[in-house]
Amino acid sequence: MNKHCPHCNLKFEREVGYFYGAMYVSYGLQTALITLLYTVNMFWWDFSPAVLVFIILTLVFALFPVTFRWSRIIWIASFTRKVLS
């Protein structure tokens, strides 16, 4: 990860452990994904619990690079106005 944004020179890691809070965002994103998959399974798919757990774990691990980056983006965007402008 860059220390500063190459576009606007925003310093990403403002202090040591700044992105620890992004873990909470990541937890929320993954919980939302699991809840969505569980709900879809309840109303449409009807897989057995073992298959559903396999699907959920596969998707959670496969999407980890995405949720990792998005949680950091959401975390820093909640404290910075420059990020998305």
Ligand SMILES: [Zn+2]
């Ligand atoms: Zn920037």
